[in-house]
Amino acid sequence: MAKKYILAVLCVAGGAILLFLMYSLSKNRDIVDARGQLEVAIVLTEEGFVPEFVQISPGTAVIFTTTRAHPFWPASNEHPSHTLFPAFDPKRPLASHESWSFTFDEVGERRFHDHIRSYYTGTMYVE
Amino acid sequence: MLNKRVVLLAPIALVVLVVCVYAYSPRVRAEAHLQLCHFVSEEHQVECIFKILESEMGRGGMFTAMPVFSSAYKSFYSFASTGCHKYAHRMGDIAYFKEYLAKKDMRAMNFPQETTACGYGFYHGFLEHLIQDNPSPRFVTETCTYLTERLGGTMGSIRLICYHGSGHGFVLAHVETLPSSAWGNAWTFVGEPLKECDSLPGATREEKEQCRQGVFNMLVEWMQLEQYEFSYDTEDPFSTCRTMPERYWHDCYYETSQKLDRLSGRDPVRIAEIVQHAPTEKIRRSSFEVGVAGIIQQTIADERGYEETLARCALLDDPLFMSCMKSILRGLFEHGAPQEEYKKVLVFCEDAYIAARGQTKACFWFTAESFIRFYTPEKALELCTTFPEAYRDICALRIEKGSSQ
Numbered sequence: 243m244a245k246k247y248i249l250a251v252l253c254v255a256g257g258a259i260l261l262f263l264m265y266s267l268s269k270n271r272d273i274v275d276a277r278g279q280l281e282v283a284i285v286l287t288e289e290g291f292v293p294e295f296v297q298i299s300p301g302t303a304v305i306f307t308t309t310r311a312h313p314f315w316p317a318s319n320e321h322p323s324h325t326l327f328p329a330f331d332p333k334r335p336l337a338s339h340e341s342w343s344f345t346f347d348e349v350g351e352r353r354f355h356d357h358i359r360s361y362y363t364g365t366m367y368v369e
Numbered sequence: 370m371l372n373k374r375v376v377l378l379a380p381i382a383l384v385v386l387v388v389c390v391y392a393y394s395p396r397v398r399a400e401a402h403l404q405l406c407h408f409v410s411e412e413h414q415v416e417c418i419f420k421i422l423e424s425e426m427g428r429g430g431m432f433t434a435m436p437v438f439s440s441a442y443k444s445f446y447s448f449a450s451t452g453c454h455k456y457a458h459r460m461g462d463i464a465y466f467k468e469y470l471a472k473k474d475m476r477a478m479n480f481p482q483e484t485t486a487c488g489y490g491f492y493h494g495f496l497e498h499l500i501q502d503n504p505s506p507r508f509v510t511e512t513c514t515y516l517t518e519r520l521g522g523t524m525g526s527i528r529l530i531c532y533h534g535s536g537h538g539f540v541l542a543h544v545e546t547l548p549s550s551a552w553g554n555a556w557t558f559v560g561e562p563l564k565e566c567d568s569l570p571g572a573t574r575e576e577k578e579q580c581r582q583g584v585f586n587m588l589v590e591w592m593q594l595e596q597y598e599f600s601y602d603t604e605d606p607f608s609t610c611r612t613m614p615e616r617y618w619h620d621c622y623y624e625t626s627q628k629l630d631r632l633s634g635r636d637p638v639r640i641a642e643i644v645q646h647a648p649t650e651k652i653r654r655s656s657f658e659v660g661v662a663g664i665i666q667q668t669i670a671d672e673r674g675y676e677e678t679l680a681r682c683a684l685l686d687d688p689l690f691m692s693c694m695k696s697i698l699r700g701l702f703e704h705g706a707p708q709e710e711y712k713k714v715l716v717f718c719e720d721a722y723i724a725a726r727g728q729t730k731a732c733f734w735f736t737a738e739s740f741i742r743f744y745t746p747e748k749a750l751e752l753c754t755t756f757p758e759a760y761r762d763i764c765a766l767r768i769e770k771g772s773s774q
Binding site: 251252254255258290312313319320321322323326333334335351353358359360361362 | 379
């Protein structure tokens, strides 16, 4: 009886700890909620992608532009192969005056970067 | 019969205890988060890991992030198995953005010993962006001199690595200026950056060579990824090199050989065949060595990570066997567990194939050389005591010689 109790305690405690860890990991982001919008604009600035973390609905078109005077190339992680989501890749650098639009149809977390300056990163939460 | 109060309070007490430890110990917190990444699919584990690494970098710079990087290497097959160099590169990216661009002062940054991990990939990533934003040969010399003065005592290869990363940066800066009509033209991409490497003030021949190899490294990456209208010619992988001026052949062949592992089916015998028509013996030998080291990058996390490669090396004649042995050893160091790279190497040097060729002493000698590259002199000397007794003296000799240079 005592053994069963100890096991139950450990299971309940373990589950609570796991939920706590998952919550604490997810809360450390300033996420812009753009769900319900048909189009969302993400701008690559000197400080990085703005907004950096965005929640969108499936079917939302995300339009990338830049204010920097340099080419840019938004693409899916991982750098430099873009293998996590190969379709999310214009396959070429974009001139500073250009824009590029991509529609996210599938639910998921899409981390991306600027292929030319890979330290600029962002995340799309398609929910 | 358990007391009712104990029944109610025990789980609560346990959870509170864990939360307190978590809240007051950032390292525990980071490790706990890292273990959560085991619950995501293997395809997404690396991204999960990097969320934590980015968070740690923001919290305390490399001193807090790099130990977590080391833990990730040891805990996740997906992190170690495809070559950790690119992940170390990514740490350099993050450090450049979160640390350098925020402070604009390298003196305010910390560079723990773990930043030598995975072939100094951290510095490749950091420097390529630093130089991309400051593509001046004079700035490169000043930066590399600073890093050498600050870190050279414990990171034996930092100066050469700095020049290599700068080569990356020169070509990244140059590519941003090219029109799309230039895509696919290798010389247009690398010509100017190579000249910048050759004009580095105060740089030695070897340092300029490292810079040039950094330039060609980027070109070969784009060829393999089929970006900028480049492609890797699997029928004649060195065809692009032969379009370069002869003085750049060695550097071009060297970097192109990084990708021979896939072409050769991870077989050193096949690599020897591919490189046999290289224009000079020096180029043939270094291309072979780089190709074999590339195999280890892909196999190091596997259970028999080098054994099959070594068995194939044993089919080669003595000079190539020696090159093969050195390359496997190099690969084990370049892609091994941060600050624990030596563990597999010590086992490797005692392998029967190496003993059969009478190369055990040479293997331990090369191991001691690699200690200088990755470890502090104190740690290196301590590791000499793990050598078989017959080779401890040569280890200490090599470390002391390296430290005095």
